[in-house]
Amino acid sequence: MDLALIRTVQGDQGTFGRWVLGGRTWPSLELPWRDNKPYVSCIPADQYLCELTYSKTFKRLLYIITNPPKGRSGLRVHGANWAGDIIKGYYSQLLGCMAPGLRYAQMVPDDGEKDWKPQWAVTSSKKALSQMMKLLNGEPFTLTITEAFCNKPYEWAFAPAA
DSSP: OEEEEEEEEEETTEEEEEEEETTEEEEEEEOOOSTTOTTTSOOOSSEEEEEEEEETTTTEEEEEESSOOTTOOOOEEOOOSOBOOGGGTOOBSOSSOBEEOSOEEEEOOOOSSSOOOOEEEESOHHHHHHHHHHHHTTOOEEEEEEEOOOOOOHHHHTSOOO
16 A cells, blocks of 8 residues: 655745645645754655554554664554754754644644744644544555655645635
8 A cells, every 4th residue: 555745845944835645635744954964854745654563652653764864763553743943942842753633724833832923833633543543444555755845835735726
């Protein structure tokens, strides 16, 4: 089985695009590109092999990249809503992993510790992950990440079609 992730918008608030699997699509969420640095960057566009393994962190079965780029490890597909550049003051729930969502939205993180500004995110990530996991049915897959950046601001790229 093959799963595609097509990156379309990138900036300090995260890298966004679309997951494509068997005729279905979901919004995608990743960290901004920061030269493939662990914990702060998305991974390079390439082909990766993924399999279902138990995550001690999440205490459940999740897909992991089994052939990560050099210097990277533990890269999973899991639920998350925000993936901003923490060095520039944005909120993030990702450390290099990837997440699906149901929609793009500007949302305000609420971690109980800081007054955050609205930031671009994906919504209903756990629900989207559940849909994706059901279609993948526990089978290994090839993840192909490509880039088709539109070089437009988030607001333009996420506007509903007329």
